[in-house]
Amino acid sequence: MSRLERYGRRRSQTRAQRALSVEEQSAKASAAGELPPRNNKHRSTKQQLTKLYYQFLIVFFIGLVAGLLIYGYGMLDNRLK
Structure with a gap:
């Protein structure tokens, strides 16, 4: 070809x-x-790696938001006492 x-x-x-x-x-x-x-x-694994990367980013940012919310509520409880 x-x-x-x-x-x-x-x-x-x-x-x-x-x-x-x-x-x-x-x-x-x-x-x-x-x-x-x-x-x-x-076959190339580029698409599989891209999908895995985006899934990692989603989980990472969800974990980051959850961690910051927990940290924020903890700081709020310390100020009210």
């Missing part, structure tokens, strides 16, 4: 179309007895 075929029409295709074309290519390769491309076998 040439570079132009691989990257030239990337913006015009949706992810589903690209995934389908990759699956078709790997099916053709397996029918011909060739190995599938490495990126089909070992």
